[in-house]
Amino acid sequence: MTSTTAPDRTAAAPGSAAHPIHPEHTPSGTLQLGIFFQGVNSSTVWRLPESGDQVAWDSFAHIVRTAQRGIFAAFFLGEGLRLREHRGVPLELDVAGRPDAQTLLAALATITEDIGLVATQNTTYNDPVDLARRLQTLDLLSGGRAAWNVVTTDNAWTGENFRRGGYLDHEDRYIHAAQFVEIAQRYWRGLPIDHHGQHYDVRAQGSLPRSAQGEPVLFQAGVSPTGRDFAARTADVIFSPYGDLDGATEFRRDIVERSIAAGRDPGAVQIMPGAEFVLAATDAEAEDKLVWLREQQIGPQQAVAYLEQFWGRDLSDFDPDGPLPDVPPEVEESDVTRGSGFQFGKAQELTREWREIAAANDWSILQFVRDKQGGRRGAFVGGYDTVADRLAQYAAVGAIDGLNITPWLIPTGLDDIVDHLVPRLQDRGVYPPEYVGHTLRENLGLPIPE
Ligand SMILES: Cc1cc2nc3c(=O)[nH]c(=O)nc-3n(C[C@H](O)[C@H](O)[C@H](O)COP(=O)(O)O)c2cc1C
Known part of the structure; x- marks a missing residue:
């Protein structure tokens, strides 16, 4: 992301001109x-x-x-x-x-x-x-x-x-x-x-x-x-x-x-x-490794358990290879006072949005969670x-x-x-x-x- 408003005072630092962060900030150039x-x-x-x-x-x-x-x-x-x-x-x-x-x-x-x-x-x-x-x-x-x-x-x-x-x-x-x-x-x-x-x-x-x-x-x-x-x-x-x-x-x-x-x-x-x-x-080997790794990290059981944190209810009847659950979340059980699942959104909005994303990509529960949790x-x-x-x-x-x-x-x-x-x-x-x-x-x- 390139700043359009800030004067480019970081341009003197090697390689920094493409992404000036802030006029007052000088990149160290090291990690x-x-x-x-x-x-x-x-x-x-x-x-x-x-x-x-x-x-x-x-x-x-x-x-x-x-x-x-x-x-x-x-x-x-x-x-x-x-x-x-x-x-x-x-x-x-x-x-x-x-x-x-x-x-x-x-x-x-x-x-x-x-x-x-x-x-x-x-x-x-x-x-x-x-x-x-x-x-x-x-x-x-x-x-x-x-x-x-x-x-x-x-x-x-x-x-x-x-x-x-x-x-x-x-x-x-x-x-x-x-x-x-x-x-x-x-x-x-x-x-x-x-x-x-x-x-x-x-x-x-x-x-x-x-x-x-x-x-x-x-x-x-x-x-x-x-x-x-x-x-x-x-x-x-x-x-x-x-x-x-x-x-x-x-x-x-x-x-x-x-x-x-x-x-x-x-x-x-x-x-x-x-x-x-x-x-x-x-690069090709690393890409194959990523696919393999996501499979190792997130199996069917993990995928359903992940969604349960946000739905706040038992989803064990849902098929991990099927679509996202079409039942509403039970907000009172899963609100922020219990766990961290709701740091970034409200249950109703979040689960509706996720269902839309999964449907648009034709993703199963397992595919959705692998992308959500891991992806790249x-x-x-x-x-x-x-x-x-x-x-x-x-x-x-x-x-x-x-x-x-x-x-x-x-x-x-x-x-x-x-x-x-x-x-x-x-x-x-x-x-x-x-x-x-x-x-x-x-x-x-x-x-x-x-
Ligand atoms: C990168 C990262 C690592 C965190 N690691 C821990 C942790 O190890 N233990 C913990 O209790 N909270 C951890 N937290 C959560 C913070 O304790 C904090 O409660 C939470 O992020 C809410 O604060 P916030 O609303 O300002 O983000 C971590 C948060 C971030 C962003």
């Missing part, structure tokens, strides 16, 4: 990689002979060592405090929950030297001083490699694990988040905390020295307007869902504008979208050289600062990326030949907070 070890999810193939254990130490150790061999900036853990639920029971296909991030990252810190260790932790159910102290501990023990991915967590079933219980309104969650992060930062900086706000009543004082990088890096994941403003005010890096070039360009422009409005530098907030890689020696959105599919060229274009445009890769195979899903793609990115001059330093802030090029 970073992170690995997003998601745990329970819809994309990991766990039924292949080479599929490893999702919670075994060996799986984490193999992945983190491979990522560090590939000069990855960060090893990233998502947080899911409870298995996903549907109609009051865990999803049948969710085979494993996620181990506690900080315990796991502390262990991984002992077998790595350079890679950043990012813990996703929510501000809705933790307590700020307690979490700040634990993150600071990880930062100290790892020699300044810790980061916190701040999320607010949007479903009621997670809430039921905690004393507050159930669902918390969206805006209220972000009020929590802002107050929470402010308290945590004061704690890290050794400043007295005398906070008597809407949600916290805390008097405290930091108790640990600063780490080699000062304090943990702040990531943020959440892309509503409120979430974007929160990130523009506070985050170092956003973990976004916009991996296609147009979507990433638009998102960057928006974040640059919000950062300026918040009084920060236009490039103060780095952006790393999530991404999936389907690579092979040639956010996926980098192709021969090693093709994908390296495509990433070099992203770097030149400056739409993103890096990508967070979700491997579809654990634990060997990064091997081809590190062995075949990384060297090609290095040859193209868009990827670091080695770690700049031992702290995450050094490797991401972030300043140490005062």
Whole structure:
């Protein structure tokens, strides 16, 4: 997407003239990689002979060592405090929950030297001083490699694990988040905390020295307007869902504008979208692999279960090879207070729209869900050289600062990326030949907070 109104001040940067993001923004021309070890999810193939254990130490150790061999900036853990639920029971296909991030990252810190260790932790159910102290501990023990991915967590079933219980309104969650992060930062900086706000009543004082990088890096994941403003005010890096070039360009422009409005530098907030890689020696092989992969990821059972999240009712009588269900959704069972199925639309509208799309393409339930869930959105599919060229274009445009890769195979899903793609990115001059330093802030090029 090309801006038609902004003067092209980025034209001096190599290759950037075609996609000036914003007059105040200068592309770095390079990319970073992170690995997003998601745990329970819809994309990991766990039924292949080479599929490893999702919670075994060996799986984490193999992945983190491979990522560090590939000069990855960060090893990233998502947080899911409870298995996903549907109609009051865990999803049948969710085979494993996620181990506690900080315990796991502390262990991984002992077998790595350079890679950043990012813990996703929510501000809705933790307590700020307690979490700040634990993150600071990880930062100290790892020699300044810790980061916190701040999320607010949007479903009621997670809430039921905690004393507050159930669902918390969206805006209220972000009020929590802002107050929470402010308290945590004061704690890290050794400043007295005398906070008597809407949600916290805390008097405290930091108790640990600063780490080699000062304090943990702040990531943020959440892309509503409120979430974007929160990130523009506070985050170092956003973990976004916009991996296609147009979507990433638009998102960057928006974040640059919000950062300026918040009084920060236009490039103060780095952006790393999530991404999936389907690579092979040639483009044709990679295309075949994509078809095969989607079949592995989404079978008939997964397809029907996916639709049930949005219809809010039992659809097991519908044939996965037949058309989308012609029954109305049961909104009261499936609204946002239960799960995350309705983040982006209302049940009636959404299911009607989906039926229209499926009918127009003559798609069955299975075909529709394979396209919806997978398709090629956010996926980098192709021969090693093709994908390296495509990433070099992203770097030149400056739409993103890096990508967070979700491997579809654990634990060997990064091997081809590190062995075949990384060297090609290095040859193209868009990827670091080695770690700049031992702290995450050094490797991401972030300043140490005062
Ligand atoms: C790319 C991305 C990754 C996320 N990862 C997690 C996660 O691991 N755990 C979690 O509880 N929430 C996660 N979230 C959800 C956020 O917690 C947030 O609740 C949700 O996106 C709603 O905020 P929003 O309306 O601002 O987007 C993620 C969101 C995004 C966009």
